[in-house]
Amino acid sequence: MENRLFDFISKYISLTEDEKSALLSLDLFRTVKKGTILLKEGQQSKESYFVLKGCIRTYYILDGEEKTTAFYTEMEALTPPCVINKTPSEYYVSCIEDSILLVSNSDTEAEMNSKFPKFELMCRKLSEELLAKERIDFDEFKTSSPEERYLNLLQKRPDLIQRVPQHQLASYLGIKPQSLSRLRARILEKDKR
Amino acid sequence: MENRLFDFISKYISLTEDEKSALLSLDLFRTVKKGTILLKEGQQSKESYFVLKGCIRTYYILDGEEKTTAFYTEMEALTPPCVINKTPSEYYVSCIEDSILLVSNSDTEAEMNSKFPKFELMCRKLSEELLAKERIDFDEFKTSSPEERYLNLLQKRPDLIQRVPQHQLASYLGIKPQSLSRLRARILEKDKR
DNA sequence: ATAACTCGTTCACTTAAGTTAAGTAATGAA
């Protein structure tokens, strides 16, 4: 697991052995059981998550209904907005598979960043990259229909369709579970012809 | 205009007079006429934009149709994904009002960042904040209907509805111009009752 | 001044998503 982390980091900066052990000494790895809720609505957390193995999702409860808006899988990072804005969380984060996460605290992070300017650089690069990616994803969502979104997902993250319950996928695609069922039946019908 | 910039920066870091003049000496301000295209599809640009006054928009041309996905107005920043990923641009950026922009080059930026670690810090903070904001916007979009999105925009950015053509607003809301017209008529009808 | 465009709106029609309800299969707890 440590190596998966260092491989990831090496895409942004190169670490000396000392820096690697400084990072490991923070003891950030955590194994989390499926179903664990990592963050609740209203909480004021300072934790960021990096998924080494497994899957976590973010969801809102609006009018008593769960609305899933994102999934984070292997080598993906989530810093909830409440951590950045220092406000109570608008949403929940839960673990939908037994997972291995790297859980960091924004205070510890700030400390690391000021001790090792390299980390600051990595954080900037990473968040710039994630911002660019998020905007592209948003643009694709805006410019396509539910059916196109589903087909697009099938291309880009086929694993998600296997590992995630349909009703969570549906709200991730911005539609109701019944519509997702129908839409898939429609596609199958087309394929047959 | 310089003061608007420094006020903005002061939300993230504090600058000495020397640093301020170092920044000004880069001569980044640019006045741009309405209609100017700042970035074209396929181009490999290194420019980022910060809007001091005016409005710019990003749009794709898909199947010969313009799809507007974002507007950036006063005190908002855009670094196109092609700058981050060093790939040809997927979209266009154009200026929809006479504007005053701060246009920076990613090479110059990198130089500033390494010369003044403070800038690096500001860039990290800013992009983390923008990422959090973008994710919230995306979540809101996913979890609401076109009508709700319009009403939401009316609350959050009432200026946009005034200054931007309807057909651009429509695709920004993920619908066709005809649907936006109808939707507005529907809302007016409801208000009357 | 006139013609050609663009923009916004409206209308009739089509298509697809939302809603409500029902049924079956799978999962979990007692």
Place this chain on the structure above:
DNA sequence: TTCATTACTTAACTTAAGTGAACGAGTTAT
């Protein structure tokens, strides 16, 4: 095992967005 709950699908009906066409108002070009 049985009972209860949850997940997924299907269907009938409603609602709203997409489509194609037409219109008037305002703009630009000739």
